[in-house]
Amino acid sequence: MLKQTLIEAAQAGAAEIVRFFNKEFQVSNKEGVNNLVTEADHASEKAILSVINSAFPDHQVLAEETGEIIQDSEYKWIIDPIDGTVNFAHGIPLNCVSIAIEKNKEIIFGAVYNPHLHEFFLAEKGAGATLNDKPIRVSEQTETKKACLVTGFPYTYINMPNGPLEIFERFIRKGVPVRRLGSAAIDLCWVACGRFDGFYEHKLEPWDSAAGYLIVEEAGGKVTDFNGDKFSVYQHRVLATNGKIHEEMRRVINGRELQ
Numbered sequence: 001m002l003k004q005t006l007i008e009a010a011q012a013g014a015a016e017i018v019r020f021f022n023k024e025f026q027v028s029n030k031e032g033v034n035n036l037v038t039e040a041d042h043a044s045e046k047a048i049l050s051v052i053n054s055a056f057p058d059h060q061v062l063a064e065e066t067g068e069i070i071q072d073s074e075y076k077w078i079i080d081p082i083d084g085t086v087n088f089a090h091g092i093p094l095n096c097v098s099i100a101i102e103k104n105k106e107i108i109f110g111a112v113y114n115p116h117l118h119e120f121f122l123a124e125k126g127a128g129a130t131l132n133d134k135p136i137r138v139s140e141q142t143e144t145k146k147a148c149l150v151t152g153f154p155y156t157y158i159n160m161p162n163g164p165l166e167i168f169e170r171f172i173r174k175g176v177p178v179r180r181l182g183s184a185a186i187d188l189c190w191v192a193c194g195r196f197d198g199f200y201e202h203k204l205e206p207w208d209s210a211a212g213y214l215i216v217e218e219a220g221g222k223v224t225d226f227n228g229d230k231f232s233v234y235q236h237r238v239l240a241t242n243g244k245i246h247e248e249m250r251r252v253i254n255g256r257e258l259q
Contacts, residue, residue, distance in 0.1 A: 002101060009048045010120070012050070013047050013099075013113075016081075017088065020039065021091070045081035048097070064205070075101060083097070083186070084182050087182045094183050100210035107233065110212065114186060121136075136194070137219050143248075148197055150179045150180065151178055152180060152187065164202050174257075187201075197242050199240045202236065209233050212240075222240070222241055
């Protein structure tokens with residue numbers, strides 16, 4: 001019942017994405033530069049919540065636009081109605097619905113659906129990860145120098161030492177390809193299916209990472225914070241890899257040059 005509702009909720013949100021894509025819609029800005037929210041974000045979230053509430057009206061919710069709905073339940077749905085809103089607003093088909101289910105503070109299901117590419121990623125704790133119902137695995141790359149990486153930059157820049165641009169420069173000066181797709185959920189899923197070997201980002205929210213985090217782990221990858229500690233969706237920094245280049249990437253992220 002949980003899994004089927006998750007799938008239906010992701011499909012409902014994706015239907016709204018498709019309905020609005022490359023059409024005229026209202027766009028507003030949240031706090032920070034280019035932190036957009038569109039009419040489609042709200043429509044997608046409304047459709048997702050309608051499916052969830054019909055099946056599990058007593059479950060908790062943490063959604064990007066609605067916020068947190070606290071109830072007396074061990075289950076929480078963590079929802080990003082459109083991950084990659086800037087892409088969506090500019091007609092770039094790299095955006096998706098991202099939904100995770102948390103039980104007693106542990107992510108047990110994750111779904112990421114990009115309807116433009118017809119790619120539905122799904123994971124269940126302990127049961128593996130799939131893309132369009134076919135099992136996926138992370139890559140076998142063992143050298144960061146030969147890896148293809150992906151990252152994202154915060155909308156609101158924090159003038160911190162060892163920030164996003166410094167780390168980006170550290171990799172690309174060694175000739176490592178580092179992409180920037182504009183959707184953390186897709187980035188994580190593409191690590192999970194082996195298209196990328198590693199992903200890092202400084203400032204993600206729970207709805208950005210919750211589903212993709214489980215999908216990477218269930219595909220055989222490794223996800224931690226920048227210190228190498230167990231990842232929590234409620235902290236901002238994430239490093240997700242195939243596991244084989246994890247420690248080398250972590251050293252570079254923490255200030256060392258790639259050898």
